[in-house]
Amino acid sequence: MIPAWLYDFRVQAIIVALLAFALYANTFKHEYALDDTIVIVKNEYVHEGFAGIDDIFTKDAFDSYYKQFNSSNQLSGGRYRPLSIVTFAIEQQFFGAVPVDKVDSVLARGLSYEMKSKEEQQFLRNMHIRHVFNVLWYMACVVVLLYFFRYIVFRDNHIMALIAAVLFTAHPIHTEVVANVKSRDEIMSLLLLCGTFIYAFKYYENKKIITLISAMVCLFMAFLAKEYAISMILLLPLAFYVFNGFTIGQCFMAVLPYLGVVGAYLAWRFSIVAPMNESSDNDLLNNPYANADKTEQLATKISTSLNYVKLLIFPHPLSSDYSYNTIPYKNFSHPQVWASLIVHGALFRWMFKFFTKRHVLSFALAFYLLNLLIVCNLIFNIGGTMGERLIFHSSVGFCIIVAYFLYKAMEMIKPAATGRLAIAGCVVLITALYGFKTIDRNQYWFNDETLFxxxxxxxxxxxxxxxxxxxxxxxxxxxxxxxxxxxxxxxxxxxxxxxxxxxxxxxxxxxxxxxxxxxxxxxxxxxxxxxxxxxxxxxxxxxxxxxxxxxxxxxxxxxxxxxxxxxxxxxxxxxxxxxxxxxxxxxxxxxxxxxxxxxxxxxxxxxxxxxx
The missing domain is CATH 1.25.40.10 (Tetratricopeptide repeat domain)
Structure with a gap:
C-alpha cells in the first residue's frame, strides 16, 4: 500500500517545494548573465524603482536598452512583458532606487570586471537577493502546478499528479528559467496560467462571480507576464471538454468571458508596442533566417523543433544560446527535417485520436504542441532559432505524458507491491539524474564569463x-x-x-x-x-x-x-x-x-x- 500521508496535498506540496529549493539553492550567490543585462542592469525604469513602474507598463520591455543605442524596436511584434519587470523595480525600491535625474549616470558608468566600487558590490549583493526571489517564485510555481495536476488533470490519481510535478520540478531544461533572473517572466506566466485553469474550473463548482473574475484576472496577468497566454484560447475549452465532459457548445460558451480578456489585452498591447525597425529584419541576431531562402527557412524551423523533443528526453548538453550560426540551415533533403515531420505528425494524430475519447493524453499533447507552435517560428517570428527557456510551458505536457505512462507501467507489474516499488525506484532514479544535471548546470550561470x-x-x-x-x-x-x-x-x-x-x-x-x-x-x-x-x-x-x-x-x-x-x-x-x-x-x-x-x-x- 502507498502510505496515506503521501496523498495529502500539503505533504506533496512540501516535497516539490523543498526539491525546488534544494536543486536551485546553489544559485543564491550568482551575479547576472545573458539577458539580465538588458532587462535589469541596463534598464533605467528598473533602477528608478516605483517611479519607473508607469514607464514599464507603457513601453516595450526593451525600450530603455534600445534608447541607449539610439535605436527602436528590433524584434518582430515587440516584447511587452511588464509584470516580471515590475517586480524587479519593486525590489530595486527596497534596495535603493536611483533618482530619475541621476539614472543616466548610473547606466553610463556600467560595471567593471573586478567590481571594485561600493556601488558595484552593492549591485551584486542585490543580484544575489534577486536569485533567491527567483527560486521562491519557482517554488510557488511548482506548488500551484501540483494543485493544477491534482484538481484538474489527475483529479482521480494524486500519485500520478505528484510524479508529474516532481519530474517538472527537477527537469534540467528549466535551469535557464530559474538561474537566469530575467526569465522570471516564464515562471510567472505558467503560475498564472495554472491559476486561470483552477479558478475557471472552480467557477463551475460554486458559480460565484468573484471566482470567475479571479480567473479572468489571472489570465490578464498571465498575458502581462508573457504572450504565451494566447494558447489558453484553445487549451481552456479543451480542458473543459476532456475533464468536465462539456459538449463543444458548452466549451464555447464557457470560454466567452476569457475571449473578452484576450481582446482587451491585444488592444492594450498594440497601442504600446512600436513597429519593428525595418533594418532589424536583416540583422542575423534578430532574424537568424535572414540569409536563408524560403525553403531553407521552413525546413530549418521544422527540424529545429525536434531538438526540443531530444532535450526533454535527454537534457544534455545544454546551452544558453542557439542563435546564428549554431544551427546550420537545412533543406528538405536533410533526414532531421523528415524525422521532425514524422514525430510531430504522429503527436498531432494521437492528440486528435485521444480527443474523441476525452483522454488526459489529448490535453497533455495539446499543452505541448500548442505552446511549441508559439515558439517554433512557424507561426510567430520569435527573433531566434530556439531556447531552453522557450520550452518551459510545453514541458508541462511532456511531464504529464511521462507520469501517465510510468504509473500505467506500475499497474502492469505484478504483484502490486513489486510494481509500487519499481515505480518508486524509477521516479527516484530519474529525479536523482535530473537533479545532478540541474545542480551541475546551475554553476555555469554564475555570470557571463562562466556561462559562455x-x-x-x-x-x-x-x-x-x-x-x-x-x-x-x-x-x-x-x-x-x-x-x-x-x-x-x-x-x-x-x-x-x-x-x-x-x-x-x-x-x-x-x-x-x-x-x-x-x-x-x-x-x-x-x-x-x-x-x-x-x-x-x-x-x-x-x-x-x-x-x-x-x-x-x-x-x-x-x-x-x-x-x-x-x-x-x-x-x-x-x-x-x-x-x-x-x-x-x-x-x-x-x-x-x-x-x-x-x-x-x-x-x-x-x-x-x-x-x-
Missing part, C-alpha cells in the same frame, strides 16, 4: 557566445596588472572576434569591440579600420564621437600627431559641442608646429657653412 566559457564547448559557432567570450577576455585584460598577461588576454579576445566577424561580417558590436581591443594593444590603425566599419554599418552608434576621440588619443600617444588631429577633426564634425576634442586639436597643432619649426631650424643649421 562553458557554452562555447557546446555551441562553438554561435556569434553571441563567441562574442561574449571575446568580451570577457577584453574585460579581464582591463583588470590585469601584469602587462604580458594583459596583452595575451587582449590578443585572445581579438582572435575570438576574428571568428565572430568571419561568421557574421556585418556584426557592428564585433567591429566596435575588436577596435577597443586593438586600441588597448596600442595599434591605432587596426582600431580605426574596425571603428570605420562599425560607423559605416551603424552611423547612429551611441557616443561614436567619444570612441573616435579615444582613437585620436592613441594616435597622439604613438607620436602620430597629424593622424590624431585628423581624427579629432572628425570628432568635431560628429559633435561640434565636444570641446575636449577642439582643445586636443589645439594642443596637438601647437606641438606639431613646434616640431616642424624645430625641424626647420635643424635643416637651416645643417645648410649653413661651418664657422672657421
Amino acid at each position: 566559457a562553458e557554452d562555447i564547448k557546446t555551441t562553438p559557432n554561435s556569434v553571441l557566445v563567441n562574442s561574449n567570450v571575446a568580451s570577457s577576455y577584453i574585460n579581464m585584460a582591463e583588470a590585469e596588472k601584469d602587462t604580458v598577461k594583459k596583452f595575451e588576454a587582449l590578443r585572445t579576445g581579438v582572435k575570438y572576434y576574428n571568428k565572430v566577424l568571419q561568421i557574421h561580417p556585418t556584426f557592428v558590436s564585433g567591429y566596435m569591440n575588436r577596435g577597443v581591443a586593438y586600441l588597448k594593444l596600442g595599434i591605432p590603425d587596426s582600431a580605426k579600420f574596425n571603428y570605420d566599419m562599425a560607423r559605416k554599418l551603424y552611423p547612429n552608434y551611441p557616443k561614436l564621437y567619444e570612441v573616435y576621440y579615444n582613437l585620436g588619443v592613441c594616435y597622439y600617444l604613438s607620436g602620430r600627431l597629424q593622424e590624431a588631429i585628423g581624427i579629432w577633426q572628425q570628432v568635431m564634425q560628429m559633435e561640434p559641442k565636444y570641446i575636449v576634442a577642439q582643445q586636443s586639436i589645439n594642443t596637438a597643432t601647437q606641438q606639431l608646429m613646434a616640431a616642424q619649426q624645430a625641424m626647420l631650424q635643424q635643416q637651416q643649421a645643417a645648410q649653413q657653412p661651418p664657422k672657421k
